[in-house]
Amino acid sequence: MAKLTVNGRVHDVQVDPDTPLLWVLREQIGLTGTKYGCGVAQCGACTVHIDGQAVRACTLPVSTVAEAQKITTIEGLSPDGSHPIQKAWVALDVPQCGYCQPGMIMAAAALLAENPKPSEAEIRAGITNICRCGTYNRVLAGIQRAVSETGARG
Amino acid sequence: MKHLEASRRGFLATASAALGAFTLGFRIPEAAAQAAAGGTPEVNAWVVIHPDDRIVIRIARSEMGQGTLTGLAQLVAEELNADWSKVSAEYPTPGQNLARNRVWGNMSTGGSRGIRESHDYVRKGGAAARMMLVQAAAGNWNVPVSECRAANSVVTHEPSGRTATYGSLAAAASRLTPPTDVPLKDPKDWIIAGKPLPRLDTVEKTTGQQVYGIDLKLPGMLNAAIKDCPVFGGKVRSVDAAAIAGRPGVRKVVRVGESAVAVVAETWWQAKTALDALPIEWDEGPNAKVSSASTAEWLKEGLDAPQAAIGNRAGDARAALASAAKTVEAVYAYPHQNHATMEPMNATALWTPERCEVWTPTQNGEAALAATAEAAGLPPARCEVHKIHLGGGFGRRGAVHDWVRQAVAIARDMPGTPVKLLWSREEDMLHGLYHPVTQCKLVGGLDAQGNLTGLTMRISGQSIVASIFPQNIRDGRDPVVFQGLNPGGGEAEIGYTIPNLLIDHAMRNPHVPPGFWRGVNLNQNAIYLECFMDELAHAAGKDPLEFRRALMARHPKHRAVLDAVAERAGWGRPAAPLNGLPVFRGLAQTHGFGSYVAACAEVSVTDAGELKIHRIIAATDCGHAVNPQQIEAQVEGSFVYGLSAALYGECTVKDGRIEQENFDTYQLMRLDEMPKVETIILSSGGFWGGVGEPTIAVAAPAVLNAIFAATGKRIRTLPLKHHDLRRA
Incomplete structure (x- = not known):
């Protein structure tokens, strides 16, 4: 039995302690926005936030996450898709197939939380998720747009 | 049983050699009754x-x-x-x-x-x-x-x-x-x-609400993981199902055909870990000794084999070469590559003796229905396929529905229970339908003025059509293998008029199953031809753009896209240095899937041999442009697909199996390496060309030609990661 705090709600899950957080989110809690891509922490499709940090959930045993730690998935990033990254993504039509995008958006949101005004080089180095459709240039532009929009607001 | 008979006949594909086009048709028997609204x-x-x-x-x-x-x-x-x-x-x-x-x-x-x-x-x-x-x-x-x-x-x-x-x-x-x-x-x-x-499907894709096949959940559904024999052509010898019987959640071990084993459990993670713990002995079959090296030797023999199917012929190329003032010869090669869709193969199937339903991401719903009916042992009219948006397709989810057949076979073993089969990434890497492996020998003849008088181009290697639609091979000839090299037809024709020309194909089909991989045969053909055109221009002492243009008078649409990228790039004037390094350019053009495309790549190479691709200018003439923003997105994405392939893409074979099992050994391009892409859309009207694929083919040759300009090194085999790019 593990207790997990996901998107502000505490869940009791009955699961083998070695089960990766990804599969607990998808199969026990029913949050399927977080995706499986490789299972070896290479592609980043499974990226979630734990206490605000981007984490690849596919290799993280659920037993290593404490109840006090706040897990945020794509479903909980904003109540209505209004996170600056999500808004920029919609404005620039970033996704193609979209499968990697929840992980991409979570990685981008964590990058901005840590570094509100990243340079182009910092964005290129900081986003290491794989997208096979090839949305990278729009991902870059989307992050830059979110930076300028939040800057303009703040 | 008319329906079943028809579905067994499967795809009916026609290849129009004269038109240089190929169309894949799927014939389903006409239903007698038209359903009311x-x-x-x-x-x-x-x-x-x-x-x-x-x-x-x-x-x-x-x-x-x-x-x-x-x-x-x-x-x-x-x-x-x-x-x-x-x-x-x-x-x-x-x-x-x-x-x-x-x-x-x-x-x-x-x-x-x-x-x-x-x-x-x-x-x-x-x-x-x-x-x-x-x-x-x-x-x-x-x-x-x-x-x-x-x-x-x-x-x-x-x-x-x-x-x-x-x-x-x-x-x-x-x-x-x-x-x-x-x-x-x-x-x-x-x-x-x-x-x-804007796209109709963007918002759901930014909130996690978009449902993919992998996300599907039906009441009472169980989950399955599968392992097929890692050596293509092998079989299961034995399975010790008792060894995992007590594991949590495990419901059943299912033999799937002769070559695969699945574990069905309450959750996929339980199924996957139980499958990993399941003792399976394989009979590796006749291909257990095949390697990339043994395949390469076989293909090499085809480069000079007497027998080959002709794709394009004009004049007398061999005589022209014999009388040329100067000849240039080169051998190129292109490896196997995996589609690597981000969403691994999956299908959910529900089978009863009366009916079978499947939910799956597929590029061809009708082919998925035919595969379902065949695997279910039911007429198509008593089956249904529910299509779901794909987490990537790239050709992997179109012609062959191996994963659907597996899912139905598993569900057939559990009547009335919906079962979702999901492949692990490893299964996906080991059981792809790979980019065909080919080699190509080119010989060009120049006259004393440096004009191209003759060209022979011998392709040796794998035919996708022979594997997937063998009924379309006529007299040993696969028409699709000549994409981008055809004499005419509007689908994929060569952009040069060469007075003496012979392009032919010596088919050699290794045991690794090939598939239609985004861009298909245009990918390697454009590398072979466009890099060799650069070699010829260099040997003739001519500018690569002018050398090409001299052969393109009768190909104005090909020439227009090439001119467009050259003009935008400032071809003929030196590029401004970046980060203290000189920047060099390379060109490529081709015609495929009905569209004319060209690219100019700008690269720099450090003294240590580090490649940086700075900018790519791409032009597409697709006739009518239905949504320019989506065309730009497709062109940008095409460079990711094409450059991933050029930089890293390679599936090697050892002991009959693919060696790269996940993204740690099958590297893919990421944001840090992504060049700027400037897209020029020339919608000249009067025809309808495709945009999802053609641009991929010019990505690699434009970059390879720019690398030659930067380093003096001709790269004739991919991927680039194997090459030392320090200046020669």
């Missing part, structure tokens, strides 16, 4: 209009990221004169298509054909619906149709100013006889099509 407020098969004016447009092709859902909806909405803000889209099912005499036509989504092969009939679907709505309004008002106009989902009687919304007219319109003469708009009058409208 069943209460759906559909005006016709393509257009459903609800009383509150919401419009649902039916899209037969699959959305896998390429934007076809939005583009096709734009074409229908344009002719419908719809209010675009009220438009959404849905898939009809393959079963409905079967029951309604294929009213939605071909569901296959590959070969960049989504729009270019259905634009005519989907536009007619929209136009016919508009005409029926106008007629319904005119009937209500008892006025001549000629006095009524439709715009923005409203019909107006112009003399009186009366109006009626589409929603109020749809029911009456649906009862009218569809018109037979349906004129279409001139594209210059388009207001919805041809515009860079």
